[in-house]
Amino acid sequence: MVFKGLELRTIMTVNRIVSFLPSATELIYELGCQEKLYGVTHECKYPKDACAKPKVINTVINSEELSSKEIDSTTCKLLKEGKDIFILEEDNLKKANPDLIISQETCEVCAAYTNQVNKAVKILEKKPILHSMDPHNVKEILESITKVGEILELSQKASQIKESLEKRIAKIEEKNVEKQKVLAIEWIEPFFTAGHWVPEMIEIAGGKNMISKTGDHSRRLGIEEIIESNPDIIILMPCGFDTKRTIKEYLKILKNNTIWNSLDAVRKGRVFAVDANSFFSKPSIRTVEGIEILAKIIQPENFQNLKVSENSFIHIGNECS
Numbered sequence: 001m002v003f004k005g006l007e008l009r010t011i012m013t014v015n016r017i018v019s020f021l022p023s024a025t026e027l028i029y030e031l032g033c034q035e036k037l038y039g040v041t042h043e044c045k046y047p048k049d050a051c052a053k054p055k056v057i058n059t060v061i062n063s064e065e066l067s068s069k070e071i072d073s074t075t076c077k078l079l080k081e082g083k084d085i086f087i088l089e090e091d092n093l094k095k096a097n098p099d100l101i102i103s104q105e106t107c108e109v110c111a112a113y114t115n116q117v118n119k120a121v122k123i124l125e126k127k128p129i130l131h132s133m134d135p136h137n138v139k140e141i142l143e144s145i146t147k148v149g150e151i152l153e154l155s156q157k158a159s160q161i162k163e164s165l166e167k168r169i170a171k172i173e174e175k176n177v178e179k180q181k182v183l184a185i186e187w188i189e190p191f192f193t194a195g196h197w198v199p200e201m202i203e204i205a206g207g208k209n210m211i212s213k214t215g216d217h218s219r220r221l222g223i224e225e226i227i228e229s230n231p232d233i234i235i236l237m238p239c240g241f242d243t244k245r246t247i248k249e250y251l252k253i254l255k256n257n258t259i260w261n262s263l264d265a266v267r268k269g270r271v272f273a274v275d276a277n278s279f280f281s282k283p284s285i286r287t288v289e290g291i292e293i294l295a296k297i298i299q300p301e302n303f304q305n306l307k308v309s310e311n312s313f314i315h316i317g318n319e320c321s
Helices: 005-010 022-030 048-052 068-080 090-096 114-123 138-151 155-173 198-204 223-229 243-253 287-298
Strands: 017-019 037-041 055-059 086-088 100-103 129-132 180-187 207-209 233-236 271-274 313-315
Touching: 017 022, 022 037, 022 048, 022 100, 022 138, 037 090, 055 090, 086 114, 090 114, 100 114, 129 138, 138 155, 138 198, 138 287, 155 198, 155 287, 180 198, 180 223, 180 287, 198 207, 198 287, 233 287, 243 271, 243 313, 271 287, 287 313
Parallel strands: 017 037, 017 100, 037 055, 100 129, 180 207, 180 233, 233 271
Antiparallel strands: 055 086, 271 313
């Protein structure tokens, strides 16, 4: 059953939730409904309490043991062969017995996708409500708070969360100055652009986003495109990686690359790594802190006193010289 908006209230009260994506899990906790959450994914690690929830989604790719190139090759091979990247943990799903499953249709690589939803519906005797969160820009991320709030009959709480985030965004936009050219790279080997909501995040933070556009899917790009775009700042945000993992990839793949080192941004020490897994890869409410992180990188003189999470970004020019 797929329903929208207020229709849900006349159909079913939601007491048991299963989340197929980390951004939904984060929002459920923010709404104070974690006691109703009976299943999450292997990637639901925030807040920490979510790690203790039963896993209903797992992955066949062990990204901790594979290099960026190996992760890309394995993912492409699975997709080409029509095989699933994600595994439905059927026993845990049946025990969860959800009234509501929250999923996504934005990216079949980043989180559980249509195949897992269809399988879930088939094996569950009680058919749950299905809600898909599919934002492609910042506005839609904020709107997803309202929609989930309606489903859980917490519209007032959702409105408070949304308004608080909008105020934080407005504070960043107030200080926009002459825009510097910013290139965000979502994968290092091979290079991928950062798409979806990231270009808009950069624009809000005071940068001029290069190559990709808001709402675009991430795509491969060659070093020639990077050279041609001639960015003032390069921000490395490999999908699902934190700053520590990104620095590791940088040292292995890019540090001694002659062409990479010829880029103006690299020569001037204007390359940064960010915690993509927490603040950029997912369309979650924490993307607002991602905008704040970008503002500190792009406009350090204006946002010197803005507090962001520890280890949320690293100046590669300082750490890896």
